[in-house]
Amino acid sequence: MHPLPLRYVDVAWWQRQSNRGARADEKVALWRDRLTGAPAVAELPFDPARPAVSRHRGSTLLFEPSAGTAAAVAQVGRSNGATPFMVLLAGFTALVARYSRSRDIVIGTPTANRTREELNDVVGFLANMVVLHVDCTDDPAFSELL
8 A cells, every 4th residue: 555645634734824824814805705794694484593692503304305306306407517416505595595585595515625636535524615695686597596
């Protein structure tokens, strides 16, 4: 077995370095600008009352779509040049917009952080969160959300 050219610790160091200095300040300014005026939370009618002090507790709901649903999601994706993840995320966005009665939707989603070929063989969970700020003004068609 040969040693890997990069290890997880190398990636962590590289990312820490890229989040310092003027370049990092530019990134923060960009995201502050893009998220200015965005709602902090989506107010959903079935949400329980929020506690005065957030405990940051969540839960998990596991389910398995039927074969027919999975095939339909894949077909919508193929028809629109989108992945199944994109189809499901667009559906989730539409659902949040409808139930919150908001046209300004903010969703956080993880993204694989393997942006360079050298990272393909690195062992570890490399992910970052990306904020999607979606304008649902004028009730966009599903294909527009995709």
